[in-house]
Amino acid sequence: MSSSLQDVSLAKWQWQDPLTRFFLITIIFIWGYVLELCGEHPDYNPELQYLMSFGSFIVALIVGILAQATLAHMFAYIQGYFLLRRHGIPLEAIMSGEQTPLRVLSACLVIFKQNDVSTKGYKKRRYTKYFQIALYASTLFVYVASVGAGAYASSKLGTPYVYITTPIKWAQTPTVGKQDSLNNAFISRNFIGALNMIQFNSLAKWVDKTRGDKREIAFLPVTFTTLKDALVNANLGDTNGIKWRVEMELDNINMQYLAAQCNADPNPPCDSNITGTFVGRYVSKENKTISWELCNLPSPFEGSVRLDCPVTLKQGLFPRVISELPGNSPRDEHLAEILLRKDELTDLGELLDELLETMEKVFQRPSEWTDLISINVIEQLVAGWGCRAGNFTCAQVKGASTTVRYVGALLEAASNMYPVDYLINVDELIGNSTSTGTLTATHKVCKGGRDPMISVGLMISVPLLMIIVELLPLLFGNKVWWLASDIGFKHIALLRSTRPCGTKCKNDLIDLPKCTTRPDEIPCQTIVRFSENDDHFGLSSDL
Structure with missing residues (x-):
């Protein structure tokens, strides 16, 4: 690997996506405040009734988007963490793009089915395997918690304002x-x-x-x-x-x-x-x-x-x-x-x-x-x-x-x-x-239950916590975690090269890519070398 990971540039999605989701959370927060104000005044007209119904529909969509984003970004960090360890993860378990609960579950099954009997350090490998499965399963748990909290809070917001x-x-x-x-x-x-x-x-x-x-x-x-x-x-x-x-x-x-x-x-x-x-x-x-x-x-x-x-x-x-x-x-x-x-x-x-x-x-x-x-x-x-x-x-x-x-x-x-x-x-x-x-x-007309702001707080709690976790590397300048989230998300930056700029990078997904570039990143800047060990793909040395 390169002499310093501090030279790894920051991909835009690492701050754009959290800000986008923070914007969606702000919309939900404002909606709760609007329900609070609307509920205190019994006078209304049909136009207001239509507006409140439309607003509830939009908020329901946003809650679903946030729940999916919570799963995708939590999985990105965990997958990137394992890729940055010497043991790595099975090549078939590496995924990119927006993750779904079914795809996360399939990754758990791939890891579980790996035969480690003939591998040196069997006990350590077995311990690592179950540790990986536990962390992957935790993403599903957080997803269920996020969806459950959002659904419960949405049902409360759908009841008449008390x-x-x-x-x-x-x-x-x-x-x-x-x-x-x-x-x-x-x-x-x-x-x-x-x-x-x-x-x-x-x-x-x-x-x-x-x-x-x-x-x-x-x-x-x-x-x-x-x-x-x-x-x-x-x-x-x-x-x-x-x-x-x-x-x-x-x-x-x-x-x-x-x-x-x-x-x-x-x-x-x-x-x-x-x-x-x-x-x-x-x-x-x-x-x-x-x-x-x-x-x-x-x-x-x-x-x-x-x-x-x-x-x-x-x-x-x-x-x-x-x-x-x-x-x-x-x-x-x-x-x-x-x-x-x-x-x-x-x-x-x-x-x-x-x-x-x-x-x-x-x-x-x-x-x-x-x-x-x-x-x-x-x-x-x-x-x-x-x-x-x-x-x-x-x-x-x-x-x-x-x-x-x-x-x-x-x-x-x-x-x-x-x-x-x-x-x-x-x-x-x-x-x-x-x-x-x-x-x-x-x-x-106005909905929101007994206290709309409490329901809103419950609805945005898990996504907001995940945003804080994602922004911690930015606050502390931890480029390792920047890289972890990057390689675990949409762009599989498994290999980076210090070859002279202009060297052609092979992007055939059938063969393992020799190098890759994130959006808006200067190519051929820093290398992060990975190695394959018993079909497990990770760093060649511990960080």
Whole structure:
């Protein structure tokens, strides 16, 4: 080799490539800062939405490029290091160009398959072989770590930007001991305006839940929370309402399931003296059924029918339920879980018995005392009947949907009236509760998760570390490592010659090249001689 390696000139790629990747890392860093700024402002327009989506796509591409560059440059240093040792590496394992995990793995297999039994210094050669395989495998490990960290961070950046998260407390209405509230759920129309409003709102919610003749409903019972105070303290609204996407998460909360099925009787004992359509309500606590007797249905649905509808009411404890404001209904996936697990839920027999017992008494009142919920449910049943005479399947579906709507509205009205009927201070009820949850406000367009800059830091950590490692030879003037990275990367500078300038260099890749030149390097400047020993190619002497 030459008298001094300090004379080896520096190839451009040794500083250009790190700077290029540093530029890509800077783009990712700026993108995280943009997400941070964007997420703090809920106002947006469609153009911003398109821009943020495009930016996420570009960042995903950059992450892939950095991961591949990390593998290629780490492999370049390790391969160059082995070439600069006397033992060297097998000629078939020497690679140039951009490396892929498969090519690195194939190099490991080539080294492993080398037969060293007949070689002098067998134990040392075997130790060196496994040392080489371990370092090559480490490049794959770093690559997997880089890709894994980048993918994890990218997934976090793809989630909605979390503006604020604050704890809340909550308490549910009990499922027993609501007799007074159940009585008030049947209070007559126009008796007390405030109670009638509770009845109306409860029925309106259940009309929406049973829309489309649904007769099997999963729902969140009435729950009192500190949500209102949390919204005010977090300053999430203005005169135009809440602009953020606000979600309420409740932990370990009871969810309920309500369903009904009906049997149809085409010949009910209707009073022949009654003119016009008549709907009678009947209840049986023993059979847990609510019955509807429809007499003299209007044309074209002429005829009469009686529907006996058994009611099922259950509840179950669920670890996590999320509702998105301004609505208060849990997400579809949480409601679907209740329907899937309905056979595992606990029967609310005592609550249903209390309701049916109250009905037995209420149904004996004079018709002028009929409550708002019952009047409207009966009117809706007749107005939306739509079942031809003799079509019992249609009648059974209508009856079951009406029964679920009726029972659900009554139970919700009773739950809302519970604190008033039993003189309970709702604030104290919630304050003494040990049940907790979370209020989370997220941006509607900007992504980034809870903290975009942390995700960005994780994403760029491995590539940035590799850049520092690559630039160390430049900082300390270590030309040996410059050469190591050079011969291990795109240009196999295995031999350098001190022949007079102008001497023709043989570049036939089939035969071992006598000399090579890196980009922008003055040819024929310094020699670095390698030798072949048992098909292993490396320096002729240790450095």
